[in-house]
Amino acid sequence: MNQTNIATKPLFEPFTSDKLDLPNRTVMAPMTRGFSPDGVPGEDVAAYYRRRAENGVGLIVTEGTGINHPSAVSGASIPLFHGEASLNGWAEVVHEVHRVGGKIVPQLWHVGMTRKKGELPNEEELPVGPSGLTLSGEQATEPLTEAEIVQMVEAYAQAAVDAKRIGFDGIELHGAHGYLIDQFFWEKTNKRTDRYGGDFVGRTQFAVEVIEACRRAVGPDFPIIFRFSQWKMSDYKAKLANNPDELARFLKPLVEAGVDIFHCSTRRFWEAEFAGSELNLAGWTKKLSGKPVISVGSVGLDGEFTSFAGANTTSLDGLLKKLEQEEFDLVAIGRSLLMDPEWVKKVRNGKSDDLLPFDKKALQRLY
Incomplete structure (x- = not known):
């Protein structure tokens, strides 16, 4: 059994909840890769x-995968989560991760209005x-009809059913960064006056129906993770909620x-979400929701991912302090794990000098 470096011990405590048990607190963050020709993930x-599972990642969240809707994704090499070929590919991913003792959930995704006309x-x-x-805020297409929304909700639920059927350990619903579910949340992109619109609570209705449909489809014991953010890819200062x-x-x-479980996406984990408290978005979400x-x-790393530039390694002390204080329960690692599949093992063994800085060339291949 590997010995854990005492300085990083909080990161390697087991995580136990009513539906999900993990060997440690590390999560591989979902990162779009685009290496699935025709939407089908292959052996690579x-x-x-x-590789991430066998090097100790507690939970893998896959890159965003398109639900069964014709405009769910932007790009012919973005993986899909419907159709025999794509689902068989994902079944093989699950098999490989489980074979080395890992756990994995798919991120179910629809890009909504971020898709450009004419894209594959x-x-x-x-x-x-x-x-x-x-x-x-520009009018580009007609609003979704209620009948179309119902079909969309059903597509999420079917993806959840398929995830459970092929052996995934749960699902994550992508409700962040200005994609479809988040477009319902945000007042700038949701001007509806029916039950899917209104104030910021009313604008949660689409997400509520998606979550409820997925829950009915998978039963009471299958984990549902929900990712949300305040910021959007188009507006880093956007806010859904202005105060606790x-x-x-x-x-x-x-x-x-x-x-x-809530996956609370911020560009810098150390930044306080609201004035008067050091809690970040995850900290406030845990405090207010009890989840x-x-x-x-x-x-x-010393630079946020939205710059898409290189970044140097930096100390984990601030992260470990927040984790030890139970501000949050799990920690998602993105570019560090994209660059280095052994990142978790190196941190566990106290080999911080061996950690690799992020180079944007890593976006061009599957390390």
């Missing part, structure tokens, strides 16, 4: 995830969103719908 993708894989399909508005009271009201319907939370954002 399976090996990519296996279905270039004739238009982008869709709650009000047909781009993230800059608003955040509590936003989270309540999601908890009641069936979320087990376990995953924190994320430039872990182990």
